[in-house]
Amino acid sequence: xxxxxxxxxxxxxxxxxxxxxQETEKTEYPSPNAIVDTAPARDWVKISxxxxxxxxxxxxxxxxxxxxxIQLMPKPFSQGWIxxxxxxxxxxWWDGTSINRVQDNYVVQWGDAGYDNPESGxxxxxxxxxxxxxxxxxxxxxxxxxxxxxxxxxNMVKAREDQRGDGYATWVxxxxxxxxxxxxxxxxxxxxxxxxxxxxxxxxxxxxGAELYTVIGHAPRHLDRNIAVVGRVIEGxxxxxxxxxxxGQLGFYEDASxxxxxxxxxxxxxxxxxxxxxxxxxxxxxxxxxxxxxARANRRDPFFIKPAGGADICNIPxxxxxxxxx
Amino acid sequence: xxxxxxxxxxxxxxxxxxxxxQETEKTEYPSPNAIVDTAPARDWVKISxxxxxxxxxxxxxxxxxxxxxIQLMPKPFSQGWIxxxxxxxxxxWWDGTSINRVQDNYVVQWGDAGYDNPESGxxxxxxxxxxxxxxxxxxxxxxxxxxxxxxxxxNMVKAREDQRGDGYATWVxxxxxxxxxxxxxxxxxxxxxxxxxxxxxxxxxxxxGAELYTVIGHAPRHLDRNIAVVGRVIEGxxxxxxxxxxxGQLGFYEDASxxxxxxxxxxxxxxxxxxxxxxxxxxxxxxxxxxxxxARANRRDPFFIKPAGGADICNIPxxxxxxxxx
Numbered sequence: 001x002x003x004x005x006x007x008x009x010x011x012x013x014x015x016x017x018x019x020x021x022q023e024t025e026k027t028e029y030p031s032p033n034a035i036v037d038t039a040p041a042r043d044w045v046k047i048s049x050x051x052x053x054x055x056x057x058x059x060x061x062x063x064x065x066x067x068x069x070i071q072l073m074p075k076p077f078s079q080g081w082i083x084x085x086x087x088x089x090x091x092x093w094w095d096g097t098s099i100n101r102v103q104d105n106y107v108v109q110w111g112d113a114g115y116d117n118p119e120s121g122x123x124x125x126x127x128x129x130x131x132x133x134x135x136x137x138x139x140x141x142x143x144x145x146x147x148x149x150x151x152x153x154x155n156m157v158k159a160r161e162d163q164r165g166d167g168y169a170t171w172v173x174x175x176x177x178x179x180x181x182x183x184x185x186x187x188x189x190x191x192x193x194x195x196x197x198x199x200x201x202x203x204x205x206x207x208x209g210a211e212l213y214t215v216i217g218h219a220p221r222h223l224d225r226n227i228a229v230v231g232r233v234i235e236g237x238x239x240x241x242x243x244x245x246x247x248g249q250l251g252f253y254e255d256a257s258x259x260x261x262x263x264x265x266x267x268x269x270x271x272x273x274x275x276x277x278x279x280x281x282x283x284x285x286x287x288x289x290x291x292x293x294x295a296r297a298n299r300r301d302p303f304f305i306k307p308a309g310g311a312d313i314c315n316i317p318x319x320x321x322x323x324x325x326x
Numbered sequence: 327x328x329x330x331x332x333x334x335x336x337x338x339x340x341x342x343x344x345x346x347x348q349e350t351e352k353t354e355y356p357s358p359n360a361i362v363d364t365a366p367a368r369d370w371v372k373i374s375x376x377x378x379x380x381x382x383x384x385x386x387x388x389x390x391x392x393x394x395x396i397q398l399m400p401k402p403f404s405q406g407w408i409x410x411x412x413x414x415x416x417x418x419w420w421d422g423t424s425i426n427r428v429q430d431n432y433v434v435q436w437g438d439a440g441y442d443n444p445e446s447g448x449x450x451x452x453x454x455x456x457x458x459x460x461x462x463x464x465x466x467x468x469x470x471x472x473x474x475x476x477x478x479x480x481n482m483v484k485a486r487e488d489q490r491g492d493g494y495a496t497w498v499x500x501x502x503x504x505x506x507x508x509x510x511x512x513x514x515x516x517x518x519x520x521x522x523x524x525x526x527x528x529x530x531x532x533x534x535g536a537e538l539y540t541v542i543g544h545a546p547r548h549l550d551r552n553i554a555v556v557g558r559v560i561e562g563x564x565x566x567x568x569x570x571x572x573x574g575q576l577g578f579y580e581d582a583s584x585x586x587x588x589x590x591x592x593x594x595x596x597x598x599x600x601x602x603x604x605x606x607x608x609x610x611x612x613x614x615x616x617x618x619x620x621a622r623a624n625r626r627d628p629f630f631i632k633p634a635g636g637a638d639i640c641n642i643p644x645x646x647x648x649x650x651x652x
Contacts, residue, residue, distance in 0.1 A: 061387075104564045105519050137631050166492060167623070167636030193431050193544045203631050218519045218544050218640050222625050225632045238430045238571040245564040297493070299548050305463050305529050306551045310493030312638070314544050 029300035032292050036319045039288035044280040044321070045177065047071055052268030052277065053089060053231065055110075057099070057239060058261040066260075068236040069268075069277060070196050070214075071320070074176050076142045077189050078228045080135040081198050084209035085230060089267050091129045093210065098259035099243060103251025105217030108240040109199055111210050113259060128210055135206045140225045141188035168221040172313040174284035174293070178232075179313045181224060189229035192219045192314035196231040216241040219314040234279055234320045275324060282319040292319065355626035358618050362645045365614035370606040370647070371503065373397055378594030378603065379415060379557065381436075383425070383565060384587040392586075394562040395594075395603060396522050396540075397646070400502050402468045403515050404554045406461040407524050410535035411556060415593050417455040419536065424585035425569060429577025431543030434566040435525055437536050439585060447582060454536055461532045466551045467514035494547040498639040500610035500619070504558075505639045507550060515555035518545045518640035522557040542567040545640040560605055560646045601650060608645040618645065 030038070051074070057066035072082050088094060094111065101109035114122030165171050169181030172190065179190040191197065192215065199211030207228065214233050233240070248254040268276060282289050295301075297311035356364070377400070383392035398408050414420065420437070427435035440448030491497045495507030498516065505516040517523065518541065525537030533554065540559050559566070574580040594602055608615050621627075623637035 102568075104567055140631075167638055168634045202628055219638070220641070221638060222622070222630070222634050222641065224634070226625075226630050241430055242428075242568050242570050244568050296548070299552075302528055304548070304552050305466075308494045308548050308550070312493055312545070312547060315546070315548065 030295070031301040032295040032299075035288060035292045035295055036282060039282055039286070039292075039319075043283045043286035043288045045283050046323075047234075047279045047281060047320075049268035049271075049276055049278070052279070053085065053265060054268055054271060054277065055094070055265045056263040058263055060239075066236065066239040068239055069234050069279070070231045071234045071279070071281075072231040073178065073189060073229065077178075078139070078198075078230045080133045080139060081207070081209040081228045081230050084132045085212075086267060087129055087132060088208075088210055089265050089270070092264065092266075093126075093129060094262050094265040097126070097262050099240070099262070100246075100259055101213070101250060101252045102216075102240075102243045102246050104245045106215070106220060106251065107213040108216055108243060109211065109213040110262060111199065111212060113256070115199070115211050128208060132208050132210075134208075135228065137203060137206055137226075139206075140228055141186040144182065144185055144187055166312065168224055174289070174313070174316070174318060177281045177284050177318050179316075179318070188225050190219070190313060191215055191221055191223045191227075191229060192232070192317065193217070194233040194237050194317075195219075195229050196233060197223065198228040198230055200227060214240055219312075234281075235277075235322065278323050280321055280323050284318060289318075292316075356621070357627040358621040358625075361614060361618045361621055362608060365608055365612070365618075365645075369609045369612035369614045371609050372649075373560075373605045373607060373646075375594035375597075375602055375604070378605070379411065379591060380594055380597060380603065381420070381591045382589040384589055386565075392562065392565040394565055395560050395605070396557045397560045397605070397607075398557040399504065399515060399555065403504075404465070404524075404556045406459045406465060407533070407535040407554045407556050410458045411538075412593060413455055413458060414534075414536055415591050415596070418590065418592075419452075419455060420588050420591040423452065423588050425566070425588070426572075426585055427539070427576060427578045428542075428566075428569045428572050430571045432541070432546060432577065433539040434542050434569060435537065435539040436588060437525065437538060439582070441525070441537050454534060458534050458536075460534075461554065463529060463532055463552075465532075466554055467512040470508065470511055470513055492638065494550055500615070500639070500642070500644060503607045503610050503644050505642075505644070514551050516545070516639060517541055517547055517549045517553075517555060518558070518643065519543070520559040520563050520643075521545075521555050522559060523549065524554040524556055526553060540566055545638075560607075561603075561648065604649050606647055606649050610644060615644075618642075 051072045053070040053072060055068040055070065057068070059065055072085070097111055098113055099108060099110045100113050101107070112126040114125045165181075169183065169190075171182045173180055179192055181188050181190050189195070195215045197213055198207035198209050199213055200207030209230065212230070214237065216237070243260065244258065245251055246253040246258070253259050271277070282292065293311070293316050296316045298307040298309060300307055377398045379396040379398060381394040381396065383394070385391055398411065423437055424439055425434060425436045426439050427433070438452040440451045491507075495509065495516075497508045499506055505518055507514050507516050515521070521541045523539055524533035524535050525539055526533030535556065538556070540563065542563070569586065570584060571577055572579040572584070579585050597603070608618065619637070619642050622642045624633040624635060626633055
């Protein structure tokens with residue numbers, strides 16, 4: 001694949017023959033979904049079962065199973081918290097805990113109902129396993145590799161010629177399958193819809209990883225570099241985002257009966273299932289991804305009249321697909 | 327109030343004495359909510375009952391009432407569609423229609439279940455009232471007033487010194503209580519969380535206003551200038567955002583029994599209630615709003631370690647509060 005074919009040059013190639021809105025059946029400009037659907041097999045990257053965190057909730061009122069699958073972040077980001085999360089899953093620590101907080105346009109949070117929630121009525125906190133690491137707030141972002149200082153990032157979301165970042169970062173781009181923000185000296189994961197982060201108390205507390213949340217609203221980017229992002233929901237987020245909002249402060253459930261019980265949380269590799277769930281993401285360094293990102297930023301499919309010419313990085317979610325397990 | 331006190335100068339004043347994270351009780355930097363709570367009465371603007379659209383859904387499974395209140399956009403934006411919406415409400419057109427589509431991280435859509443939904447099983451569309459206007463796609467944005475070309479916009483969301491816009495607009499700012507994008511010659515309303523827009527078919531159709539949707543995910547800014555934004559939900563969005571996601575294409579409910587019935591939609595002025603619902607928004611040209619916007623962009627309340635220094639305009643929602651009716 002040709003990594004030098006930039007988003008900008010793709011856009012230049014494509015601009016010469018605008019599609020007519022009426023051409024619904026045949027258009028020269030495939031939709032973002034069509035680009036993803038036809039991406040070659042070599043552009044898909046397998047997600048290791050050891051990087052999956054599988055959360056099973058109690059069935060819903062109609063008896064339907066509710067499974068949420070989270071992909072954990074790759075190195076070098078947030079690895080201390082992720083090691084803790086692996087230990088917590090291995091210890092079955094979350095089994096019997098619950099979803100405790102659902103705040104509209106913000107987050108769903110789960111873990112110990114007694115954690116940092118004066119309204120919970122709980123008087124004790126569940127004991128954590130031995131040997132969890134304590135992280136510092138410096139680890140919310142990582143020192144840039146020297147190469148990044150001199151090499152123009154690939155797959156940058158180019159909004160306009162003069163813009164490579166946004167209100168929250170000097171540069172934003174996709175890297176190793178994730179949305180990443182960076183400044184001159186550091187880089188950090190971005191809080192987009194579905195991002196999973198580590199709940200914490202006031203600094204210097206950084207959280208252990210036992211309290212987790214996921215974003216169910218507009219990207220709360222002010223949390224970037226203030227909380228550890230450890231992963232993202234890749235399947236089943238509707239089981240969290242459609243829960244009733246909590247009526248207490250910060251969306252905590254005042255009524256304990258509203259808390260959804262967590263049956264179990266396991267690493268994908270620890271599931272006793274055949275086949276075990278398996279997923280792939282679209283390589284963010286691939287040509288197909290560059291085309292997809294360009295199409296998201298310049299919607300030329302028939303519905304659109306005026307392509308934006310740019311896109312918020314959180315409006316370019318990395319495509320993830322389920323594949324048959326092994 | 328001093329309209330010349332810019333966000334940038336407020337930030338400069340505030341930067342000299344950073345709050346300690348431990349000072350939870352007493353801090354020199356009030357949180358965004360605290361700024362809103364202490365804003366003087368003169369900075370709040372009453373929303374006319376004629377600009378409220380009140381949607382009552384059938385009660386939920388526990389028998390709780392579900393009311394959603396929408397504020398309609400002021401002139402000069404989207405007024406043709408809004409005139410249609412007033413006619414539709416006066417004709418009680420929506421009564422007995424339903425919520426037909428809930429797509430995760432995107433929109434909730436309501437109106438005629440037979441509209442543009444091949445999976446609905448409906449064979450007919452509900453007839454519209456006589457005399458609705460037909461709008462053109464030119465009306466998705468408005469010609470700039472000449473003054474805007476020479477006057478630097480107030481209450482711009484300054485992300486960095488060199489940035490006044492974002493990936494979707496040359497400038498973004500709050501104006502008349504709304505988030506507005508603009509280029510050199512035109513301006514348009516922005517699709518933030520809770521924005522209400524007019525569903526339509528492929529261009530040149532622009533929609534009548536009978537099919538409406540609201541945003542329940544990350545701001546789909548690629549819809550700006552492609553669909554008419556006619557308002558925003560100011561109360562009760564949780565009755566929409568927490569609905570089960572539809573399993574059909576685009577989140578339409580395949581199973582008609584999942585559609586939530588709409589009991590009625592009325593203009594606020596037509597409600598036979600005493601007191602009628604009454605709301606105010608924080609004047610976006612006020613000093614209190616500038617302080618609030620600055621605090622959202624530079625979180626100095628104790629939880630935060632690293633203020634972002636900027637904010638996405640959709641992360642600066644205009645404060646709206648309920649007041650006692652008349």
